[in-house]
Amino acid sequence: MPIYVYWGEDDFAMEKAVNQLRDRILDPLWKDFNYSYFAPDQTDAAIAALNQAMTPAFGAGGRLVWLMNTNLGQQCPENVLAELTRTLSVIPDNSYLLLTSRNKPDERLKSTKLLKQFATEFREFALIPPWKTELIVQAVQQAAETVGVKLTAKTAEVLAESVGNDTRLLHNELEKLRLYNIDNQTALDLNTVSKLVRNTTQNSLQLAAAIRTGDTVKALTVLTDLLNAAEPGLRIVATLIGQFRTWLWVKIVTESGERNPQAIAQAAEVSNPKRIYFLQQEVKSLSVQQLISVLPLLLELEVSLKQGVSEISVLQTKVIELCQICRRN
Structure with a gap:
């Protein structure tokens, strides 16, 4: 009963895992007979996939049945739950069932508990939060090593700033660098x-920095560059919320009298205590009240975007308001 459940927002990493699983299971000569996928808009996709998974593989290799973008981890009708209960434990050993979704399965549901019970692999593909720059740099270094590109610490930082947490873009840029440097075994210089690396010159963290200093003109310029680069509004807001929460916690804990960088880092969920000094300098001119006042506006902005309000207009308006809060003495 080989069952695989993948979920998360890192579409590229999940796509790679699916391709690896497919290549490992299927015999190329028998692929047309043994590979099926069911889209969420297909009628009774879950029931059809489960029935297909019960069919032993033809010829060589195994059978792979892929239930794409399924919501069985969020809601599961009684008839589908009954079919899951009946089927999961008796799927043939050479038949593989793969379920993928962007949303995390709700572990309170009976369907999720069943999948966890029988799954060979129950795996999340999460994007690194854009404001966790140290983790992004680490991911860049690990990916570069896998692809075979030698980077210095500084070039890894530059690449991380350019691609952010976009793993697909990171892979494309590393492949470009690998081909450029294919005959040279030395590390690429800055x-x-x-x-060579595509750089929009602006990112959401730079927008947060411009808002923090109350520089309305720069903040709006950075915002325009981000929107022109097709950066999703909700992703911009998620980065701003994360960054301002970090600044707020650093400020609160510091003003409470704490001087130990490790204690402050733990409270603010900062992975590298060495960053605390710089974060303290960044919020030195801001009060706790100013930082607290920023968060409700950002949450309002998030709600507005989710409700379908004009993205450009609401982002520009809120950025101006945020700059005004941070500019107050």
Whole structure:
């Protein structure tokens, strides 16, 4: 009963895992007979996938049945739950059932508990939060090592700033760098990486910095660049919320009298205590009340975007308001 459940927002990493699973299970000569996928808009997709998974593989290799973008981890009708209960424990050993979703399965549901009970792999593909820059740099270094690209610490930082937490873009940029440097075993220099890597020159963290200093003109310029680069509004807001929460916690804990960088880092959920000094300098001119006042506006902005309000207009308006809060003495 080989069952695989993948979920998360990192579409590229999940896609790679699906391709690896498919290549491992299927015999190329028998692929047309043994590979099926069911889209969420298909009628009774879950029931059809489960029935298909019960069919032993033809010829060589195994059978792979892929239930794509399923919501069985969020809601499961009684008839589908009954079919899951009946089927999961008796799927043939050479038949593999794969379920994928962007949303995390609700562990309170009976369907999720069943899947966890029988799953060979129950795996999340999560994006690194954009404001956790140290983790993004680590991910860049790990990916570069896998692809075979040698980077210095500085070029890894530059690449991380350019691609953020977009793993697909990171892979594309690393592949470009690998081909450029294919006959050279030395690490790529900063000048080469800066010229070759796509860089929008602005990111959401730079927008947060401009808002923090109350620089309305710069903040609006950065926002325009982000929108022109097709950066989703909700992703921009998620980064701003994360960054301002970090600044707020650093400020609160520091003003409480705590001087130990490790204690402050733990309270603010900052992975590298060495960053605390710089974060303290960044919020030195802001009060706790100013930082607290920022968060409700950001949450209002998030709600507005989810309700379908004009993205450009509401982002510009809220950015101006946020700058005004941070500019107050």
